Every structure is written in structure tokens, then in C-alpha cells.
Amino acid sequence: MSESSRPMHFLEALVAKDLESGNITKVVTRFPPEPNGYLHVGHAKSICLNFGLAQRFGGDCHLRFDDTNPEKESDEFIQAIQADVRWLGFDWAGDVRYASSYFQQLYDWACDLIDQGLAYVCDLSAEEARVYRGTLTEPGRNSPYRERSVEENRALFAAMRAGEFEDGAKVLRAKIDMASPNMNLRDPILYRIRRVVHHQTGSEWVIYPTYDFAHGQGDAIEGITHSICSLEFEDHRPLYDWFVKNLPVPSEPHQYEFGRLNLNYTVTSKRKLKQLVDDAVVTGWDDPRMPTIAGMRRRGYSPAAIRTFCDMIGVTRSDGTVDVAMLEHAVRDDLNNNAPRAMAVLNPLTVTLTNLSEDHREVVMSPNHPQNEALGERELVFTQQVVIDADDFREEANKKFKRLVLGKRVRLRNAYVIEAYDVVKDADGQVVEVLAKVIENTVGADPEDGIKPKGVIQWVSKSEGGRATIRLYDRLFTQAEPEADGDFMAVVNPNSLVVIENAYVEPSLLRAQPEQAYQFEREGYFVADRFDHCAETPVFNRTIGLRDAWQEGA
RNA sequence: UGGGGUGUCGCCAAGCGGCAAGGCACCGGGUUUUGAUCCCGGCAUUCGGAGGUUCGAAUCCUCCCACCCCAGCCA
Numbered sequence: 192m193s194e195s196s197r198p199m200h201f202l203e204a205l206v207a208k209d210l211e212s213g214n215i216t217k218v219v220t221r222f223p224p225e226p227n228g229y230l231h232v233g234h235a236k237s238i239c240l241n242f243g244l245a246q247r248f249g250g251d252c253h254l255r256f257d258d259t260n261p262e263k264e265s266d267e268f269i270q271a272i273q274a275d276v277r278w279l280g281f282d283w284a285g286d287v288r289y290a291s292s293y294f295q296q297l298y299d300w301a302c303d304l305i306d307q308g309l310a311y312v313c314d315l316s317a318e319e320a321r322v323y324r325g326t327l328t329e330p331g332r333n334s335p336y337r338e339r340s341v342e343e344n345r346a347l348f349a350a351m352r353a354g355e356f357e358d359g360a361k362v363l364r365a366k367i368d369m370a371s372p373n374m375n376l377r378d379p380i381l382y383r384i385r386r387v388v389h390h391q392t393g394s395e396w397v398i399y400p401t402y403d404f405a406h407g408q409g410d411a412i413e414g415i416t417h418s419i420c421s422l423e424f425e426d427h428r429p430l431y432d433w434f435v436k437n438l439p440v441p442s443e444p445h446q447y448e449f450g451r452l453n454l455n456y457t458v459t460s461k462r463k464l465k466q467l468v469d470d471a472v473v474t475g476w477d478d479p480r481m482p483t484i485a486g487m488r489r490r491g492y493s494p495a496a497i498r499t500f501c502d503m504i505g506v507t508r509s510d511g512t513v514d515v516a517m518l519e520h521a522v523r524d525d526l527n528n529n530a531p532r533a534m535a536v537l538n539p540l541t542v543t544l545t546n547l548s549e550d551h552r553e554v555v556m557s558p559n560h561p562q563n564e565a566l567g568e569r570e571l572v573f574t575q576q577v578v579i580d581a582d583d584f585r586e587e588a589n590k591k592f593k594r595l596v597l598g599k600r601v602r603l604r605n606a607y608v609i610e611a612y613d614v615v616k617d618a619d620g621q622v623v624e625v626l627a628k629v630i631e632n633t634v635g636a637d638p639e640d641g642i643k644p645k646g647v648i649q650w651v652s653k654s655e656g657g658r659a660t661i662r663l664y665d666r667l668f669t670q671a672e673p674e675a676d677g678d679f680m681a682v683v684n685p686n687s688l689v690v691i692e693n694a695y696v697e698p699s700l701l702r703a704q705p706e707q708a709y710q711f712e713r714e715g716y717f718v719a720d721r722f723d724h725c726a727e728t729p730v731f732n733r734t735i736g737l738r739d740a741w742q743e744g745a
Numbered sequence: 746u747g748g749g750g751u752g753u754c755g756c757c758a759a760g761c762g763g764c765a766a767g768g769c770a771c772c773g774g775g776u777u778u779u780g781a782u783c784c785c786g787g788c789a790u791u792c793g794g795a796g797g798u799u800c801g802a803a804u805c806c807u808c809c810c811a812c813c814c815c816a817g818c819c820a
Contacts, residue, residue, distance in 0.1 A: 198759060225820055260819060317818055326816055328747050362818055372748040374815055383818035402820050423814050426749055505758055510813060514756045517769050527782060602778055647778045712779045741780040
């Protein structure tokens, strides 16, 4: 994988130190998604971090679903998340874990807290609790239920579990400090009543632990040594430690935080991604325009490119916004090295080579990669009529235009140099056909008269080529910061998808397998759609265009 | 105006008292049957600001400023 000489980031240095000092003998991390949405590029960073740490230091990384809130979770997400992690190139140690499989242990530990006088059942409504909690600058007030006896709390908590109360009627809270400047310590809620069927535990429970009460203890049960989360959980660390200290947990995990990924021209919040899906701005969580792992996959990004990107951006505690150009660079670099070349014509214009016979059929060989012979070569069939891109022809142009101009020459990639001498126009004056002649003996050689062509363009035999649907994807948002002015839906790029129905593609592309990536020369990188592509109705998605220094005009 | 964080080139990011790595982007130039790739060169006398300590500071101290997170029975 990506073995860089890059200096260690702070978490790698931390693990190295803990290993060296004997603080731990093996590093164990975990990737803990809540199954309430699809994984996105931000999760990819976390996955690379957690699995990468385990990989680099010979430890384990667990996959644990943080499924403490059944209302928003579902099995669909559980399946998709596992597929995404595997596709990205990682595998977890042991079975998939679920916070929900620790529910009984968590319940017992809650009772333990009650017995120690460190937790109590509170009858305050959500609204009342908010008032009692105080504000950022004013301390909160103790709940009137705070001093219930251990016996009463025990009985009440058991009754909560038994389903004797309505949803929201009571909660179990830790008894810490209502005046703490850290809001998380103002008697945080440990359990709430929710009569919802849970995707893993069914109807077994009507009370569910909160994230705070479940996460650290789950880590302790699994022997997690380094529990890595994002910066916004930093204020929760004292609470995380409080539970570890006050409960007879089997190990002592520690939480560390890093800055989550922000990408410009992109939104990465499950809520917003879900809105894009629900409002049909995109076709689904795996739409190629989505920054989800499934979306990037369908777009044609490789797992290696995404991993390289995660390695490039580093891991720190500062929160910045990475330029999406960096992701695009990683994608291009990977595809440039690995994608076989092929030719496709998106906006076809017929060129008739009048010095060839109508049934001319000549095989020319073409390397599949200009720098990598290992990728082999393929046959192209050259015929009297070929199509070129309409943008590659001008009746007249200045010297900067290195394509076909009436009266001038151009090389057809991997084949002949041709010279245009006339055009055929329709009633509107549009050029519908170019008449040209091939220059003899120019396959693999310059014209014998010494007049070299101005440039090289791609082509497809009109009779031998196939037709395909090509989807041109572009950035989903027109603004670098889609959420800057409030409504990200207002800055959706109306041209983020342009469909071309009858593009010409060279014959070899008809044999493409779904998810096979190509570089369509001079156009960009494309991938056969994972779901919609087949030999009968080829569909290619543009992953990303080539870098293009060509400036029209001047 | 409580608490917790972060501030090094347009963006990401090394650096941890000895005199500013690297990547992305950008700008030149070269090679090229992809206006791609590749190659060469340029790109922070300065590290949020102001003081101070020191022979010497981005790195230590003091004060200030900016931005991010926290008042879900979400995670």
C-alpha cells in the first residue's frame, strides 16, 4: 500500500511511544460507525487512520456498529458499511461488533453506578431538564429527583427496563456536577426509554444507553487501547474517563481526538447527504456525484487513490478544509498509471477519407498505455469513414489550434495523418462531414514530404465502432463552501451531470466489464458503470477529466 | 461574557531552542503520435499579533487577536 517516508503524525508517534514504553503490548483500535447512513470520504479518513494504525504497528482494528439509537438505524446501512470498508481494502479483526451486544453488561454497570450513589432516575421532562441544565455561562440546578435512595433508583430503573413507563417519562442520569463548566458533566443522561424495535436486539429492550454511556465501556470490553474520535468529542473525554474510573471495566482505554476532514465543493454531513438523496437531487447514496464511498466507487475512484489521498492530507488536531483538487490529483495519478487507454468520440463528426475504398478495412495496433508496455496492445480497425470530435475540426483557425483545420493535416491517434480538403454542410450551414485524404505511409511515421501534422486527435471507425451512453459528471456544488450562505441546496451545480446518448466508442470498449476504468484519450478517465453497463447498452461514467492547459481563444 | 481546542505559503502539512521539509494549486521552460504523463526551474528573510527570556525563538514566557466545538432523552 502507500509506504511513504512521510514523518509520523501525532497518533502514530503516540502509539509508537506507548508500545516502546511498554504501556501497551499491542495496539487495538476500532472504527465505530453508527448505521444510520452511508460512509463518506470523511469516514474514509477515519478508516485509514484506525485500520492503518493497527496495520502499521501489528495490532488489531475492530469494526463496531455504534447502534444505540435504533430509531435512525437499519440493516441496509450495516450491510453497506461493511461492503464499503472491505472495498476500501481493509478487514477487521474478529467478528463485526455491535454496541447493542453489550446492552446487558451496560445495564448491569448502570445498576452498579446506582448502587454507588453515582446515578439516579430523573422524572424531569426533556424541556424541564434543559432549563435545569443552565447555559454556557450559568451553572445548572440540581434535579429535584437527584437525591432518591439507592433502593428507589434501583426499583425505578428496573421498572424502566420492564416497560412500565411511557417513552421519555424517565431517564437514568449520572450524578456528577450540575455546576460544571463542561456541559457534559451536568448529570448526563445514561438511559432513555424508547419503545422501538432494534435491528439487532428486536424488542428485548425498551431502554437504550446513550453514546456516552456505551462507547467507552464498549472500548473497555473489547480491549481497545486507543479510541480515536473527532475533535467535537474532546469535551466528552472527562466523562469517558469518569465511567472507566467508576466502573469495574476489564481494561482502561483512552480517547484521543483528531480533526475531521472537510473538503471544499463538498458537503459531508449525513443529514445533508440524506437530503440530497431524499430530494432526488442525486439518484441515491451511490450516485457518482456523492462523496460517499459507494458514490466514489461508482464514479471510478479506486480504493488505492482514496487511501493515497488520506495519506496525503495527514492527521492533526487542527480543523481545516482540504482542497478537493488534492483528492482529484490522487485519483488522476492512480488512473494515469493504471488505466488502459482507449478512444471515444463524444460529439461525432464524420470524416470521409476519399482516397480509400468504401470497403477499406485495415488493422492498426495500438499500445494500451504509452508508458507501460505490460498493459499490452489492441487492434483498431481503420475504415473509409471515421468520426472525430466536432470540437477537433475548424474550417479556419490560428496556429494555436493544434487539431484539424480545413486544408491542413492532423494525425489520427495511432493511425494515419490525414489532410482535410473540403466540407459538406447542411441547410443551416453546419458542417456535417469533412472530406479528407490519408497521407500514404504515415502509420508510425511522419509524412514523407516533411510536412508534419499540427496535432493528434482521437477517432473511431464509423462502421466498426459501437455506440454508448456517456455520463459526464462534474462537481456537485458551484461554491467552494456550499454551506457558507446557509442553503447548500441553492448552490447545487445544474450541470453536475450531462448525459451523452450516442457517443462512438472503439470496439474494444464493448467488451468492458463493469467497473473497468479507462482513459479515453484526450477526454479523461471513464469507468464502465457498476450497475448499468453491459455489452448491449454500454454506459461509461466520467471519473474526472484530464488536466487541460489548453485555453480557447487568444 | 463559562469550558475545551486550533492558529507555519492560496490549500494540506513537517518542524519541538540553532537559523522554514514535502504535497496540492499556481507560474515559467524541455520532451511527447494524448494541449495528458514525464522532466527541469520558480513559489514563506518568515511562522495570528505585540512584548519578553536567550549568543540565538516558529519552537520558552506574558498579554492580546481570530476561528472552531459544547446548552439532543443524536453520535
